[in-house]
Amino acid sequence: MPSLLEIKDLHATVGGQEILRGLTLTVEAGEVHAVMGPNGSGKSTLAHVLAGRPGYAVTKGEIRLQGKDLLEMSTEARACEGVFLGLQYPVEIPGVSNMYFLKAALNAIRSHRGETELDAIEFLKIAREKAKLLEMNENLLQRAVNVGFSGGEKKRNEIFQMALLNPTLAVLDETDSGLDIDALRIVSDGINALRSETRAILLITHYQRLLEYIVPDKVHVLSEGRIVKTGGKELALELEKSGYADFEKKDAAAMTASA
Amino acid sequence: MATNTETAETIRSLTGEYKYGFVTDIAAEQAPRGLNEDIVRFISAKKSEPAWLLEWRLKAFRAWCAMEAEEPAWANLRYPAIDYQNAYYYSAPKSDADRPKSLDEIDPELLATYEKLGIPLREQEALAGIAVDAVFDSISVATTYKEKLAEVGVIFCPMSEAVTKHPELVRKYLGSVVPYSDNFFATLNSAVFSDGSFVYIPEGVRCPMELSTYFRINAAQTGQFERTLIVAEKGSYVSYLEGCTAPMRDENQLHAAVVELVAMDDAEIKYSTVQNWYPGDENGKGGIFNFVTKRGACRGRNSKISWTQVETGSAITWKYPSCILQGDNSVGEFYSVATTTNLQQADTGTKMIHIGKNTRSTIISKGISAGRSQGTYRGLVKVLGGAENARNYTQCDSLLLGDKCGAHTIPYIESRNRTARVEHEATTSKISEDQLFYCSQRGLSQEDAISLIVNGFCKEVFKELPMEFAVEATKLMNVTLEGAVG
Numbered sequence: 141m142p143s144l145l146e147i148k149d150l151h152a153t154v155g156g157q158e159i160l161r162g163l164t165l166t167v168e169a170g171e172v173h174a175v176m177g178p179n180g181s182g183k184s185t186l187a188h189v190l191a192g193r194p195g196y197a198v199t200k201g202e203i204r205l206q207g208k209d210l211l212e213m214s215t216e217a218r219a220c221e222g223v224f225l226g227l228q229y230p231v232e233i234p235g236v237s238n239m240y241f242l243k244a245a246l247n248a249i250r251s252h253r254g255e256t257e258l259d260a261i262e263f264l265k266i267a268r269e270k271a272k273l274l275e276m277n278e279n280l281l282q283r284a285v286n287v288g289f290s291g292g293e294k295k296r297n298e299i300f301q302m303a304l305l306n307p308t309l310a311v312l313d314e315t316d317s318g319l320d321i322d323a324l325r326i327v328s329d330g331i332n333a334l335r336s337e338t339r340a341i342l343l344i345t346h347y348q349r350l351l352e353y354i355v356p357d358k359v360h361v362l363s364e365g366r367i368v369k370t371g372g373k374e375l376a377l378e379l380e381k382s383g384y385a386d387f388e389k390k391d392a393a394a395m396t397a398s399a
Numbered sequence: 400m401a402t403n404t405e406t407a408e409t410i411r412s413l414t415g416e417y418k419y420g421f422v423t424d425i426a427a428e429q430a431p432r433g434l435n436e437d438i439v440r441f442i443s444a445k446k447s448e449p450a451w452l453l454e455w456r457l458k459a460f461r462a463w464c465a466m467e468a469e470e471p472a473w474a475n476l477r478y479p480a481i482d483y484q485n486a487y488y489y490s491a492p493k494s495d496a497d498r499p500k501s502l503d504e505i506d507p508e509l510l511a512t513y514e515k516l517g518i519p520l521r522e523q524e525a526l527a528g529i530a531v532d533a534v535f536d537s538i539s540v541a542t543t544y545k546e547k548l549a550e551v552g553v554i555f556c557p558m559s560e561a562v563t564k565h566p567e568l569v570r571k572y573l574g575s576v577v578p579y580s581d582n583f584f585a586t587l588n589s590a591v592f593s594d595g596s597f598v599y600i601p602e603g604v605r606c607p608m609e610l611s612t613y614f615r616i617n618a619a620q621t622g623q624f625e626r627t628l629i630v631a632e633k634g635s636y637v638s639y640l641e642g643c644t645a646p647m648r649d650e651n652q653l654h655a656a657v658v659e660l661v662a663m664d665d666a667e668i669k670y671s672t673v674q675n676w677y678p679g680d681e682n683g684k685g686g687i688f689n690f691v692t693k694r695g696a697c698r699g700r701n702s703k704i705s706w707t708q709v710e711t712g713s714a715i716t717w718k719y720p721s722c723i724l725q726g727d728n729s730v731g732e733f734y735s736v737a738t739t740t741n742l743q744q745a746d747t748g749t750k751m752i753h754i755g756k757n758t759r760s761t762i763i764s765k766g767i768s769a770g771r772s773q774g775t776y777r778g779l780v781k782v783l784g785g786a787e788n789a790r791n792y793t794q795c796d797s798l799l800l801g802d803k804c805g806a807h808t809i810p811y812i813e814s815r816n817r818t819a820r821v822e823h824e825a826t827t828s829k830i831s832e833d834q835l836f837y838c839s840q841r842g843l844s845q846e847d848a849i850s851l852i853v854n855g856f857c858k859e860v861f862k863e864l865p866m867e868f869a870v871e872a873t874k875l876m877n878v879t880l881e882g883a884v885g
Contacts, residue, residue, distance in 0.1 A: 191840050194832070219842040231837040235855030244851060245841035252842070284855065301841065 142207035144169040144340040145309055150201035151365075152189045159185040161365035162201070167309075167340040174343045174351055174376065177362035178384040183344045184228065186362070187313040190342075191225040192218045205309060219245075220252035222308030226298040226315050233285040238297065239267060241285045242304055249305060270303040274330045292323035299330040310334070311342045316350035328353030348376035363387040430489035436460060439590050442489045446559050449566060452573075459579035459589030470583045471717070474746040475775040475807055478688060478715050481653055488591045488624070544608060553606055553637075554599040558626055561597035568599055572630050576659035576696045576723070584655040584717075585692040588624050592657070595625035600635040600666075609865055611640040627658040631666035633699065638669040640868060654713070655690045664699030664726065671864055672720075673872055675712035675879075681770075683742030686714025693720035694750075697729035697758075705732040706749065707863045709872045711879045714743055719777065721750035724758035724786075731760040734860040736872070738879055739772030739804070748778035748809075753789035753819065762793040765857050768804035769880060775807040780821055782814040789819040797827040798856050800849070800880070850877040 145167040152160040159182045167173050177183050189196045190203065192215040203210040210218055233241060247257040258266070267281060274296045286294050295315055302310050312331070316324055331354055335341065343356060351359070351373060359375040360367045361384070368387050369375065430441050439460045443453040470481075548555055554565060561569050579589035600606055631637055641658075654676065660668050670693075679686025689712075695704035706720040722731025733749035751760035766774040774797065782789045797806030808825045830852050838848030854861070854873055861869045 191836075193836050193840075215836065215839040216842055216844055219840050225840050227837070227840075231831075231833045233834055233837070233852060233855055235858035236851055241838075241841070241851065244843055244847065245838075248842040248844070248847070305841065 142204065143167065144171075144206055145342075146202075146204040148202050150186075150189070150203065151199045152185060153197050153199055154185060154195065158199070159365050160189065163362070163366055165360065165367055167342065169340055170335075170337045171357040172335060172341045172343065172354065174345060174356040174359045175362055175367075176345055176348070176359060176376065176379060178387075179346070181362045181384075182365040183346075183362055184313055185365075187225055187311045187342075187344050190218075190309070190311050191215060191223060216248070217252075219305075220249050224302050224305055224307030224310045226295075226302060226310065226312040228314040228317060230286045230289075230294040230298055232287045234287050236285050237282055238285050239264070239281050242267065242301060245301070246304055267304060270300055273303055273333055274300045275326050276300055291318040292320065292327075295319055295323065295327055296330070299327055299334075303330065303334055307339065309340050309342070311344065313344045314346065315343070316345055316347065324350070324353065348380045351376045361387055430487065432487055433484045434460075434486070434488055434591065438488050442591055442593070445489065446562070448562055451570060452562060455574065455579060456590050456592075459586050460591075462580045463583070463586040463590055466583050466586060474717055474777070475773065475809075476715055476717060476744045476746050478744075481688065483587075486653060489593070547607055551604050551607060552601040553604060554597065555610055556597055558592070558595040558597045558628065561628075565597070565599070568630065569597065569628070572628055572659065572661055573626075574659075576661060576694050577657050577692050582692060584690040585657050588626060588655045588657045588692070592624045592626040595627040595656070596629075596639075597627070598629040598637060598639060600629075600631045600637045602632040602663075603634045604632075605635065606637040609638045609640055623652055623654045623656075625656045627656070628661075629659070629668055629670070630661045631663060631668050631702075633663045634665045635663075636667045636669075638865060639671070640865060641670065641672045653688050653690070656692075658691070658693040658720075660693075660695030660704055662695065662697050662699060662702035662704050662729075665701045666699060667703040667705075668695060669705045670695070670707070670720070671868055672706075672708040672710075673864075673868060673875065674708065674710045674716075675875060677714075678712050678741065678743050679714040681741045683714065686743070687712065688715045689713035689718065690715075691718040693718065694723065695721070695731070696723045697726050697731060697755075699729070700726040700755075701728045702726050703730040703732075705730075705734075705863070707732075707734040707860065708736070708747075709857075709860070709864070709875065710735070710737040710745060710747060711875055713745075716743075716745040716747050718747045719749055719779075721752070722760060723752045723754065724760065724789075725754045726758075727755040728757045728759075729755055730758070732863075733760075733762045733764070733778075734863045735764045736767070736857045736860045736876075737765070737774055737776075738767040738769075738876065739774045740769040740879060741772060742770065743772045744775075745773070746775040746777055748776045750779040751781070751791060753780075753782040753786035753791070753816075756785070756787040757789070758786055759790045760792075762791070762795075763859050764793075764795045765860055766795070766797040766806050766808075767800065767853060767856070767880075768797070768806050769800035771803045773805045773807070775809060777809045777811075779811040779813070780823075781811075782816050782819040782821065784815045786816050787818050789814075789816060789821075791819075791821045793821075793823045795823075795825040796856070797825075798853065799827065799829045800853075846877075846881065849880060853880060 143166045147163060147165040150160050150163040175183055189198060198211055205221060243263045250257055271278060271281060276296055280293060286297060289297060315327060319327060343350060343354060355373055359371055359373060361369040430438050436457060439456050443456055577585050580586055596612060598610060629639060660670060662668050676687035676689060697704050704722050708720060710716055720733060724731050731751050737745045737747050739745050748764060749762055762778055764776045766776055768774040776795045780791045793810065795808045799806055806827055810823050812821050814821055834852055835848050838851060839845060853876055861872055864872055
């Protein structure tokens with residue numbers, strides 16, 4: 141049985157600049173991993189490379205999802221295979237209702253899985269259920285995708301989408317950023333409710349605050365495009381005290397030495 | 400060719416005095432190439448028109464000859480000079496014997512488009528001009544709607560029939576909104592118009608159904624110079640749907656139509672168009688040159704005219720559906736989506752002329768440009784001195800797909816009344832990579848993502864369309880923009 145997610149020696153460039161430099165990471169089904177690191181360490185790049193965003197070029201290494209080669213797949217094929225990326229800055233789509241957007245998305249994924257497409261009524265029933273989970277006001281479902289949503293509403297909307305699309309691998313990029321304490325609790329409760337034996341969740345975050353609400357199985361520290369330390373949830377607390385400076389210094393020294 | 404010679408002879412014999420009905424026994428289908436007074440006389444004679452109408456056509460023709468130098472050059476359009484003497488100005492419907500007998504004889508690409516649009520097979524046959532036999536379902540439909548309209552006194556018939564059956568109405572209103580001397584293309588139309596629709600809604604009548612040119616397709620195949628006239632008497636209402644979403648596979652043809660609307664006190668006319676004439680191929684070869692004059696007069700108090708258009712076809716579009724807001728408290732609306740792809744060019748917009756007090760107008764224009772196309776919004780809001788408290792709100796949004804197309808917004812605002820309030824908002828944006836990525840990360844294909852975003856962009860206009868039309872317009876946008884972004 142292959143691991144749910146297996147990343148080996150991943151190198152990736154953005155705009156010709158190498159950001160990921162030999163990242164290796166394995167996540168098993170049912171696990172929640174946190175990837176932490178300072179700004180510029182490559183956290184967001186990792187998230188976007190997993191999702192297959194155009195402009196992010198993988199130059200070396202491999203990514204396997206349940207044994208399947210993810211790098212071979214287009215962005216939408218990865219989504220259909222169960223990769224979900226919760227964005228740090230969710231995008232607005234004027235004139236397109238949230239419901240319409242999500243129905244189209246869910247049906248695209250369902251038809252990829254060989255399931256029948258849902259009609260509007262069936263979809264609405266499921267959507268209302270999931271909306272409750274995120275304590276989302278129903279009028280947000282009718283409004284245009286993320287247009288005029290507050291920061292907290294946008295993030296809640298991301299997790300609501302995750303709940304609907306039921307991914308195998310959820311990569312949540314800075315989901316906690318810009319949330320006040322109440323919104324953070326709601327979003328965290330939502331994510332916790334979505335923990336499952338068949339799913340892996342990758343939490344990408346700068347602060348350990350989120351990890352007080354969502355307790356991870358493992359914490360990884362990312363620096364200069366590599367995982368430099370892996371530990372249990374206590375590693376996050378350690379980081380909170382000492383900061384990332386240690387890792388950065390060490391890395392900078394190594395770079396100077398090799399230059 | 401034989402028939403052409405025969406026609407030419409007839410024309411020669413017609414020269415000089417016009418004799419009413421002289422040519423009725425002629426079987427010719429097409430007048431010879433070119434345009435002169437004799438051709439105008441020929442068209443009028445073929446239609447057995449009364450003398451006043453021939454005179455009107457001739458006046459228009461003479462005016463047009465004097466306008467030679469006035470072919471509008473101000474539009475943001477580039478096209479080779481049109482040789483007006485190298486075109487045919489009269490072409491009667493072909494006899495059933497010449498038409499394709501079945502769908503097997505129709506261009507498969509055309510059929511593929513119909514299918515994508517979800518047009519039922521029977522309609523496809525009608526649209527493709529297939530000879531329709533007696534069992535065609537529409538015949539019973541046509542009869543039912545005619546009876547229903549007659550009950551409430553609504554007249555809805557081809558213009559040529561109206562000229563014969565309701566000459567007093569046609570004479571009173573024809574050219575009353577767009578005079579024969581109005582502009583180069585309208586004047587040409589006045590001289591040679593082929594057919595079109597005539598609609599008359601009597602006082603206080605709410606037309607019981609949406610009137611659509613489709614119902615008339617079998618009755619009269621309209622030519623490239625159709626002329627439509629809609630009159631709504633006091634307190635009446637009508638919604639008129641023009642065009643079908645079928646592409647015309649004609650090569651670089653000139654289409655110069657005129658539409659006139661007249662709304663009396665408390666009357667409302669809603670005029671919706673979905674225009675999808677053949678736009679030419681991806682190299683800009685072929686396609687319709689669409690030069691159309693559409694104007695509505697809100698003559699009465701509290702009258703309302705609303706134009707909604709979805710323009711996706713034609714190689715060249717030159718079109719400014721306008722409202723003359725004469726009656727106090729009258730309302731003019733213009734909702735437009737204009738899409739250009741490949742090498743298409745569109746210069747389209749509206750004119751809102753505020754004359755009466757408390758007149759209001761709203762302009763919502765959405766332009767979408769893809770490929771190497773150019774889209775221009777050109778609109779005039781004019782408030783005359785007596786238009787106390789006139790209000791206008793204009794919103795022009797342009798969406799660019801790709802980096803080789805262009806979008807232009809050219810508003811003209813003239814206000815001669817201090818109490819008037821005129822607002823103009825304009826935006827230009829591109830479909831962002833962020834939006835496309837967001838959609839594809841949620842599982843949507845690139846094409847579905849584009850159509851979703853574009854339809855969202857057009858929503859404010861689509862919601863003004865009657866239900867079935869809105870569905871067609873959405874599908875049409877998807878078909879039009881297929882492969883527009885590589």
